[in-house]
């Protein structure tokens with residue numbers, strides 16, 4: 225069937241820059257790319273394509289078994305498509321799946337988890353639990369970072385209309401994908417509740433009318449660099465304005481104007497960043513107004529979140545994810561639980577009342593400082609946290625000193641666990657491992673190694689990021705009895 229839809233020979237397909245015509249898109253692959261097949265060859269397709277569309281694809285990579293390209297023409301659209309709700313859809317890098325109904329997004333995410341675990345992990349799976357969708361499909365984030373730039377993104381039509389005379393054009397919004405120096409001016413973003421749009425637009429309007437300079441990332445000049453807004457479910461709002469250098473008069477005037485316009489802000493900070501990159505992790509934010517941090521709640525645990533702290537970006541689904549993790553761990557109060565890649569210790573603290581002891585390990589020292597402080601604030605006395613690389617820390621002496629784990633909870637970054645750590649876990653052979661992952665592909669790779677000793681008992685995908693291709697997945701592994 226598919227062959228007749230490809231009026232092109234296999235030899236031609238091996239060339240780059242070939243345009244494949246009338247390609248029926250059948251599924252989604254990893255990283256939000258769409259997928260089609262021809263002659264046993266897999267074609268990954270970018271460019272806002274969804275399964276059910278029929279497109280022409282210009283190939284940019286062309287290997288023996290697979291190719292990659294961009295949709296350059298749509299012959300027909302999937303009947304599953306819906307109208308995107310955001311005016312910035314198509315240019316902005318966020319919320320790229322708005323053209324699919326949410327129920328359909330969940331179906332594709334569920335399929336992808338199953339596909340990765342079976343194809344990469346080659347695992348025998350128990351019946352998978354249906355993905356837990358987000359109650360809030362808009363306004364679900366608790367933090368966003370906007371960028372100032374003196375090069376607002378312009379469409380091709382806008383550039384043509386300017387006849388080569390392109391002026392400095394201040395923008396405050398999001399980077400346009402693949403254009404590192406262009407920023408899309410955002411008017412309304414649906415990722416966070418109000419007053420986040422009001423805060424961003426107030427600052428931009430004030431800055432433009434008062435002639436404040438927006439950063440030029442190429443020339444490394446300009447005053448205003450980034451704006452980080454955190455809005456907690458407790459109602460607290462923390463704003464961190466990142467500027468290139470101190471300009472006390474303008475800084476005070478701008479922040480005072482903001483606080484007067486948006487009195488709901490509970491904390492305002494500013495950070496001076498004279499560096500070539502945007503990271504603030506090696507900088508010291510200064511408090512201008514309020515207590516200098518915000519508080520977020522998960523169940524009745526309260527977490528202190530400073531301007532540099534990491535916290536799950538969807539608080540509602542973060543709580544769902546942690547409940548699944550705690551349920552999978554099946555704690556009775558007598559267990560020693562290791563929380564690997566613990567960040568600010570939030571999973572460990574969340575399960576602490578159900579465990580005898582929690583041992584958390586995390587690379588970033590500041591996150592461990594937060595974990596210790598959050599444990600103390602929540603009267604958690606049975607959790608200890610250690611800063612360092614899990615691979616180095618988790619040696620025999622460490623386990624001998626802190627106790628053999630009854631349950632290991634592991635929540636690594638997208639790259640998954642280091643093979644040395646997987647081997648160590650096989651050696652330590654805890655009865656249960658709960659593996660929380662934001663990348664089912666690397667999770668599947670690690671599970672394939674753990675398969676030497678463990679059986680996958682439960683699989684629960686959780687959707688933390690509606691309208692994106694990102695998936696969180698929790699897997700319960702139990703040690704086989706005969707091992």
Ligand SMILES: C[S@@+](CC[C@H](N)C(=O)[O-])C[C@H]1O[C@@H](n2cnc3c(N)ncnc32)[C@H](O)[C@@H]1O
Pocket residue numbers: 534535536565566567568569570571585586587588591612613614615635636637638662
């Ligand atoms: C997905 S986050 C998990 C955070 C935490 N479990 C939570 O729910 O907030 C992964 C964490 O692993 C940490 N990390 C990355 N590589 C590490 C390593 N080699 N050793 C220890 N921690 C590491 C990162 O700093 C990050 O905090």
